[in-house]
Amino acid sequence: DGGITQSPKYLFRKEGQNVTLSCEQNLNHDAMYWYRQDPGQGLRLIYYSQIVNDFQKGDIAEGYSVSREKKESFPLTVTSAQKNPTAFYLCASSTGTSAYYEQYFGPGTRLTVT
Amino acid sequence: KQEVTQIPAALSVPEGENLVLNCSFTDSAIYNLQWFRQDPGKGLTSLLLIQSSQREQTSGRLNASLDKSSGRSTLYIAASQPGDSATYLCAPSNPGYQKVTFGTGTKLQVIP
Secondary structure, three states: OOOEEEEOOEEEEOOOOOEEEEEEEOOOOOEEEEEEEOOOOOOEEEEEEOOOOOOEEOOOOOOEEEOOOEOOEOOEEEOOOOOOOOEEEEEEEEOOOOOOOOOEEOOOEEEEEO | OOOEEEEOOEEEEEOOOOEEEEEEEOOOOOOEEEEEEEOOOOOEEEEEEEEOOOOEEEEOOEEEEEEHHHOEEEEEEOOOOHHHOEEEEEEEEOOOOOOEOOOOOEEEEEEO
Protein backbone atom coordinates (compact mmCIF):
# COMPACT_ATOMS: atom_id res chain seq x y z
CA ASP A 1 0.00 0.00 0.00
CA GLY A 2 1.26 3.48 -0.85
CA GLY A 3 1.31 6.08 1.85
CA ILE A 4 3.17 8.14 4.39
CA THR A 5 4.44 6.80 7.67
CA GLN A 6 5.49 8.82 10.67
CA SER A 7 7.18 7.49 13.73
CA PRO A 8 6.86 7.42 16.60
CA LYS A 9 3.19 8.19 17.21
CA TYR A 10 3.96 9.67 20.65
CA LEU A 11 7.26 11.15 21.75
CA PHE A 12 8.26 12.48 25.14
CA ARG A 13 11.42 14.49 25.74
CA LYS A 14 13.00 16.57 28.43
CA GLU A 15 13.53 20.25 27.81
CA GLY A 16 16.94 20.96 26.29
CA GLN A 17 17.13 17.75 24.26
CA ASN A 18 17.03 17.57 20.49
CA VAL A 19 14.59 15.07 19.00
CA THR A 20 14.13 13.76 15.46
CA LEU A 21 10.75 12.87 13.95
CA SER A 22 10.69 10.40 11.09
CA CYS A 23 8.68 10.74 7.86
CA GLU A 24 8.80 8.21 5.02
CA GLN A 25 6.70 8.05 1.85
CA ASN A 26 6.43 5.44 -0.90
CA LEU A 27 4.18 7.48 -3.18
CA ASN A 28 7.10 8.57 -5.38
CA HIS A 29 6.19 12.18 -4.67
CA ASP A 30 8.68 14.93 -5.29
CA ALA A 31 7.61 17.41 -2.63
CA MET A 32 7.42 16.86 1.11
CA TYR A 33 6.28 19.12 3.92
CA TRP A 34 6.34 19.44 7.68
CA TYR A 35 3.47 21.16 9.50
CA ARG A 36 2.80 21.93 13.11
CA GLN A 37 -0.73 21.86 14.53
CA ASP A 38 -1.70 23.52 17.80
CA PRO A 39 -5.18 23.61 19.35
CA GLY A 40 -7.37 26.32 17.83
CA GLN A 41 -4.85 27.14 15.11
CA GLY A 42 -4.58 26.14 11.49
CA LEU A 43 -1.67 24.04 10.30
CA ARG A 44 1.52 26.06 10.04
CA LEU A 45 4.31 25.20 7.62
CA ILE A 46 7.72 24.51 9.15
CA TYR A 47 9.84 23.34 6.17
CA TYR A 48 9.24 22.00 2.70
CA SER A 49 11.34 20.23 0.09
CA GLN A 50 10.68 20.08 -3.63
CA ILE A 51 13.57 17.78 -4.57
CA VAL A 52 16.32 15.74 -2.95
CA ASN A 53 19.06 17.78 -1.28
CA ASP A 54 16.97 20.94 -1.36
CA PHE A 55 14.60 22.39 1.23
CA GLN A 56 13.11 25.75 2.12
CA LYS A 57 11.98 27.41 5.34
CA GLY A 58 8.30 27.81 5.93
CA ASP A 59 6.54 30.27 8.21
CA ILE A 60 7.86 28.94 11.52
CA ALA A 61 11.27 27.34 10.83
CA GLU A 62 13.10 28.76 13.85
CA GLY A 63 14.27 25.99 16.18
CA TYR A 64 13.79 23.25 13.59
CA SER A 65 16.04 21.59 11.03
CA VAL A 66 15.48 19.08 8.22
CA SER A 67 17.37 17.02 5.66
CA ARG A 68 16.35 15.45 2.35
CA GLU A 69 18.99 12.91 1.40
CA LYS A 70 16.51 10.50 -0.20
CA LYS A 71 13.31 11.12 -2.11
CA GLU A 72 11.39 8.89 0.30
CA SER A 73 12.56 10.45 3.56
CA PHE A 74 12.24 13.89 5.16
CA PRO A 75 13.15 13.81 8.87
CA LEU A 76 12.51 16.79 11.14
CA THR A 77 14.73 17.65 14.11
CA VAL A 78 13.24 19.73 16.88
CA THR A 79 16.16 21.44 18.55
CA SER A 80 16.50 22.84 22.04
CA ALA A 81 16.22 26.31 20.49
CA GLN A 82 12.52 25.76 19.75
CA LYS A 83 10.82 27.62 22.59
CA ASN A 84 7.49 25.82 22.60
CA PRO A 85 7.98 22.42 20.95
CA THR A 86 5.00 20.58 22.41
CA ALA A 87 2.60 20.10 19.48
CA PHE A 88 1.20 17.68 16.93
CA TYR A 89 3.52 17.36 13.92
CA LEU A 90 2.25 16.35 10.52
CA CYS A 91 4.25 15.31 7.48
CA ALA A 92 2.79 15.55 3.98
CA SER A 93 3.80 14.95 0.39
CA SER A 94 2.51 16.02 -3.00
CA THR A 95 3.26 15.38 -6.64
CA GLY A 96 4.83 18.80 -6.76
CA THR A 97 3.66 20.04 -10.15
CA SER A 98 2.49 23.63 -10.18
CA ALA A 99 -0.69 23.07 -12.17
CA TYR A 100 -2.11 20.40 -9.94
CA TYR A 101 -1.08 19.10 -6.59
CA GLU A 102 -2.91 17.27 -3.87
CA GLN A 103 -1.43 16.90 -0.43
CA TYR A 104 -1.35 13.55 1.32
CA PHE A 105 -0.72 13.41 5.05
CA GLY A 106 0.83 10.98 7.45
CA PRO A 107 -0.79 9.99 10.77
CA GLY A 108 1.21 12.53 12.80
CA THR A 109 3.55 12.51 15.79
CA ARG A 110 2.52 14.06 19.09
CA LEU A 111 5.55 15.53 20.81
CA THR A 112 5.47 16.43 24.47
CA VAL A 113 8.42 18.25 26.01
CA THR A 114 8.56 18.72 29.78
CA LYS B 1 -1.15 36.93 2.69
CA GLN B 2 -3.95 34.41 2.30
CA GLU B 3 -6.37 34.16 5.20
CA VAL B 4 -8.91 31.38 5.52
CA THR B 5 -12.02 31.44 7.67
CA GLN B 6 -14.32 28.52 8.35
CA ILE B 7 -17.77 29.06 9.79
CA PRO B 8 -19.18 27.65 11.96
CA ALA B 9 -16.32 26.53 14.19
CA ALA B 10 -18.50 23.73 15.54
CA LEU B 11 -21.74 22.15 14.42
CA SER B 12 -23.97 19.50 15.95
CA VAL B 13 -26.73 17.92 13.86
CA PRO B 14 -29.03 14.89 14.09
CA GLU B 15 -28.30 11.91 11.90
CA GLY B 16 -29.81 12.12 8.41
CA GLU B 17 -29.66 15.88 8.10
CA ASN B 18 -28.10 17.56 5.08
CA LEU B 19 -25.53 20.18 6.02
CA VAL B 20 -23.24 22.82 4.56
CA LEU B 21 -19.80 23.82 5.79
CA ASN B 22 -18.42 27.17 4.71
CA CYS B 23 -14.93 28.31 3.82
CA SER B 24 -13.92 31.82 2.80
CA PHE B 25 -10.52 33.04 1.67
CA THR B 26 -9.12 36.51 1.01
CA ASP B 27 -6.82 35.92 -1.99
CA SER B 28 -8.80 34.64 -4.96
CA ALA B 29 -5.70 33.90 -7.11
CA ILE B 30 -5.73 30.23 -6.18
CA TYR B 31 -4.62 27.14 -8.09
CA ASN B 32 -7.03 24.87 -6.34
CA LEU B 33 -8.76 24.23 -3.03
CA GLN B 34 -8.69 21.03 -1.06
CA TRP B 35 -11.11 19.80 1.60
CA PHE B 36 -9.79 17.51 4.32
CA ARG B 37 -11.20 15.50 7.15
CA GLN B 38 -9.35 15.04 10.44
CA ASP B 39 -10.36 12.60 13.15
CA PRO B 40 -9.14 13.30 16.72
CA GLY B 41 -5.44 12.64 17.08
CA LYS B 42 -5.06 11.59 13.45
CA GLY B 43 -3.63 12.97 10.25
CA LEU B 44 -5.62 14.67 7.52
CA THR B 45 -7.51 12.70 4.91
CA SER B 46 -8.12 14.34 1.55
CA LEU B 47 -11.80 14.44 0.59
CA LEU B 48 -12.05 16.57 -2.52
CA LEU B 49 -9.83 18.83 -4.59
CA ILE B 50 -11.34 21.50 -6.82
CA GLN B 51 -9.25 23.11 -9.51
CA SER B 52 -9.59 26.88 -9.90
CA SER B 53 -11.33 26.35 -13.26
CA GLN B 54 -13.98 24.07 -11.76
CA ARG B 55 -17.22 25.01 -10.05
CA GLU B 56 -17.77 21.81 -8.11
CA GLN B 57 -16.60 18.30 -7.33
CA THR B 58 -18.56 15.34 -6.03
CA SER B 59 -17.58 12.20 -4.20
CA GLY B 60 -20.35 10.02 -2.86
CA ARG B 61 -22.40 12.04 -0.37
CA LEU B 62 -19.97 14.95 -0.52
CA ASN B 63 -20.17 17.89 -2.89
CA ALA B 64 -17.75 20.79 -2.82
CA SER B 65 -18.37 24.01 -4.70
CA LEU B 66 -16.02 26.86 -5.47
CA ASP B 67 -16.78 30.51 -6.22
CA LYS B 68 -13.31 31.84 -6.80
CA SER B 69 -14.30 35.40 -7.54
CA SER B 70 -16.07 35.79 -4.22
CA GLY B 71 -13.45 33.78 -2.31
CA ARG B 72 -15.82 31.08 -1.08
CA SER B 73 -16.13 27.33 -1.06
CA THR B 74 -18.77 25.13 0.51
CA LEU B 75 -18.77 21.46 1.43
CA TYR B 76 -22.20 19.86 1.28
CA ILE B 77 -22.73 16.60 3.15
CA ALA B 78 -25.91 14.73 2.30
CA ALA B 79 -27.73 12.42 4.70
CA SER B 80 -25.19 12.83 7.49
CA GLN B 81 -24.12 9.79 9.52
CA PRO B 82 -22.41 9.46 12.93
CA GLY B 83 -19.28 8.32 11.10
CA ASP B 84 -19.08 11.76 9.51
CA SER B 85 -18.21 13.23 12.91
CA ALA B 86 -14.79 14.85 12.52
CA THR B 87 -13.14 18.20 11.90
CA TYR B 88 -13.29 19.43 8.32
CA LEU B 89 -10.61 21.75 6.98
CA CYS B 90 -10.34 23.66 3.76
CA ALA B 91 -7.02 24.62 2.21
CA PRO B 92 -6.63 26.86 -0.83
CA SER B 93 -3.30 26.81 -2.62
CA ASN B 94 -1.69 29.87 -4.20
CA PRO B 95 1.25 30.15 -6.61
CA GLY B 96 4.38 28.65 -5.11
CA TYR B 97 4.81 25.25 -3.51
CA GLN B 98 4.67 26.54 0.04
CA LYS B 99 1.55 28.56 -0.29
CA VAL B 100 -1.15 26.27 1.03
CA THR B 101 -3.13 27.95 3.77
CA PHE B 102 -5.30 25.94 6.12
CA GLY B 103 -8.42 27.07 7.90
CA THR B 104 -8.93 26.20 11.56
CA GLY B 105 -11.73 23.84 10.63
CA THR B 106 -15.33 23.09 11.46
CA LYS B 107 -15.83 20.41 14.11
CA LEU B 108 -18.86 18.36 13.15
CA GLN B 109 -20.80 16.08 15.47
CA VAL B 110 -23.57 13.93 14.02
CA ILE B 111 -25.87 12.64 16.74
CA PRO B 112 -27.47 9.20 16.28
